Amino acid sequence: MAQIFPADAVGQNESEQEALDDLRQQLDDTFRVYVNTAFLTSAGDHEGEIDFLVLHPELGMLAIEVKGHGVERGADGHWTRLEGGKPRRLKKDPFKQVFEHTRAISAEMGSRLSRAGVPVASRKNPVPWDTLVYCPFTERPEGPRPLSLAEGHLLDRRHRAELGERVRAIMAANLERLGRTVAPTVVEQLHDRVLMARFRLAPSLAAVMDREAGQTVRLDERQGMVLDSLAENDRFAVVGGAGTGKTILALEAARRLAARTGGRVLYACFNKMLARHAARSFEDAPPPTGEVRARHFHALCQDAASRSGRTAAFQCALERAAAAGPEHERDFWDNRAIEFLFEAIAGGHVAGFDALVFDEAQDMRPHWWTELEALGAHGADTPLLVFFDPDQAIFGHEAAIPPDLFRFRLLENHRNPRALARWVCALTEQPLQPHPGAPAGDEPQLHPWVDRPTTLRILSETVAEMRAEGVDPTRMAILAPHTLRNPASTLHGIPEVAGLPLTTDPAAGDGKLLYATITRFKGLERDVVFLLDIDPEDPLCARRHRYVGASRARRRLHAFCRGPFLPERTDD
Known part of the structure; x- marks a missing residue:
């Protein structure tokens, strides 16, 4: 027939x-x-x-x-x-x-x-x-x-x-x-x-995500209370899970403090990528008066060494530590670099700031806080705001925030559609729930590990589908536990995915697709995130790492995992 x-x-x-x-x-x-x-x-x-x-x-x-x-x-x-x-x-x-x-x-x-x-x-x-x-x-x-x-x-x-x-x-x-x-x-x-060519007259994925972004609640009444409280209490800590708006609040708080004091405000964090993002934010929307300076911890220490004439000593110590191996280099940044900051402050080489804002503060080491607070120009009267999430402490130590700060807790995820937020909430032990006014969204996609060629094929096909749906490469990111130089990465030695060149620079455009490690991308976000090479048995893919990685996705999440992605819940 x-x-x-x-x-x-x-x-x-x-x-x-x-x-x-x-x-x-x-x-x-x-x-x-x-x-x-x-x-x-x-x-x-x-x-x-x-x-x-x-x-x-x-x-x-x-x-x-x-x-x-x-x-x-x-x-x-x-x-x-x-x-x-x-x-x-x-x-x-x-x-x-x-x-x-x-x-x-x-x-x-x-x-x-x-x-x-x-x-x-x-x-x-x-x-x-x-x-x-x-x-x-x-x-x-x-x-x-x-x-x-x-x-x-x-x-x-x-x-x-x-x-x-x-x-x-x-x-x-x-x-x-x-x-x-x-x-x-x-x-x-x-x-x-x-x-018989396929024809579908329906909203593209890009249009759907744009609509969801318009429906996302950025600041609710409780977040507004954080900013309003600056008028009465300007020394407090804000604790909240991923997507609760901590960085949005930290950036806005820094602008308001600069406008109120008319002076210099320090916005500091541990992550280099987040610091660059904050610097661009302040350039695009500066405060009406005053100045906000965005720096990451490493740069603060390097600046201090430079101002005190100790650049050569700083560089020599760093090179010796790097030559001795990764553990020694990590020990330099954990313990030795802060000494250069202390020496510069004690010697009067670093001008104090009129207000201090620390974002992603769970990454700061406990013994750093004395020197970090000493960056304030007015001692204990310097406005100090700290934003942190204890469950995003993934660098081998628990969050340790100055104990004298009043704590204000945020409880609702504002960043994600409800379907994605449920995954993020399931990965944290902190009180967190989807915002009831958020759009429904699509369920995250879990791709069980088969082998490297299969993973590459599925990843390439999915990225190509996203592109066909109008999603620009700058709205996507591939996050993984390992760098591209590491042979353990599925994309090791592969220059492009679905015809898009890979880049490690989050500011790169020109049709490039971002690849970053989960730790380097902390504090940042993209509309679509592909979590690659996730192995729950790998310490770099522990629950907290999966929580950080999954929460970087604003709208859609694809996870390529060798085992169960979400932790098993037990009823007490």
């Missing part, structure tokens, strides 16, 4: 239904029959509908026009057809019309295939074609045929039992007459890219 498209198609009238049944039964499954194919050329100069298009990988294409109760050309040269026993005048010679329709749709097919990069022998005729008029309820009278009708191209009720055989014969004779062959690959492309 022939393949019918659409599979459940029915004829628009009795004669078309008879023709459809005959074609379905009498042609084998190498034939494809497209029912009532409407078309409009790209130039807009020709439109119409062909009752049946028959396509075959070796015989080409045949357009069939069905006339139920016959047609007639009168002595005056006008064509009519019978409807309800009454003649109805036709605008055109029906035989000429089907020829013109077929010629126009063939040229449109060739044009579309060429634009899609499919090589065709002739742009106007990508596959050989011919036409047929079929009248299942009438008989052709004796006498001369119209000049517009080729011999053997009008079949009537006497040919019903042999319609399939006649269709094959007409298509084969046309090939012989033209001296052409059919390229089966072109026929397949014609089916996939033109006749």
Whole structure:
């Protein structure tokens, strides 16, 4: 039986239904029959509908026009057809019309295939074609045929039992007459890219995520209370889970403190990427008066060494530690670098700040706080705001915040749609819940580990789908426990994904796709995050690391995991 498209198609009238049944039964499954194919050329100069298009990988294409109760050309040269026993005048010679329709749709097919990069022998005729008029309820009278009708191209009720055989014969004779062959690959492309090309008129993923962003509640009443409290109490700590708006509040608080004091405010964090993001934020939206300086901890120590004339000593100590190995380098930043800051403060080489704001403060080591608070120009009267999440302490120590600070807790995730927020909340032991006013969103996608080629294929296909849905590469990020230089990374030695070059610079544009480790991307976020190489048995993929990684996604999350991603919950 022939393949019918659409599979459940029915004829628009009795004669078309008879023709459809005959074609379905009498042609084998190498034939494809497209029912009532409407078309409009790209130039807009020709439109119409062909009752049946028959396509075959070796015989080409045949357009069939069905006339139920016959047609007639009168002595005056006008064509009519019978409807309800009454003649109805036709605008055109029906035989000429089907020829013109077929010629126009063939040229449109060739044009579309060429634009899609499919090589065709002739742009106007990508596959050989011919036409047929079929009248299942009438008989052709004796006498001369119209000049517009080729011999053997009008079949009537006497040919019903042999319609399939006649269709094959007409298509084969046309090939012989033209001296052409059919390229089966072109026929397949014609089916996939033109006749049955997928078409979906629906919001793109990019549009859906934009709409969700508009629905996301950025500041609620409780967050507003944090900012309002600056007028009465400017020394306190804000504790909250991922997505509760801590960084948004920290940036705005720094601006308000600068405007209120008219002086210099320090916004400090541990993460270099977050510090660069904050610096750009203050450049784009500076306070009306005063100044906010955004620095990460390493830069604070290096600046202090420079101001006290100890740059050479700082660099020498760092190089010796790095040469001794990663543990010694980590010990330098944990213990030795802060001494350069202390020496610079004690020597009066560092000008104090009128207010201090520390973001992602759980990353600060407990013994740093004496020197960090000493950066205030007014001692214990210096406004001090600390923002932290104990469950994001992933550098080998627990969060230790100055104990004398009043603590204000944020409880609701504002960043994520509810479906994604539920995952984030399940990964933390801190009180956290989705915001009830957030959009529903899509469930995060978990891709179980199979092997490296499979992971690469799924990742590439998913990124390509995102691009097809209008999602710009700058809205996506791949986060993993290992750097690209590490052979343990699935993307080690691979320069691009889905045709997008990989970059480790979050500020890079130009169609590049960001790759970063989970630890380096702390405090930042992207609309779409791909968590790669997640292995719960790896210390770099422990629950807190998965919590940090998953919470970097604003709208969509794809996790490639070797085991269970969410922790098992036990009821006490």
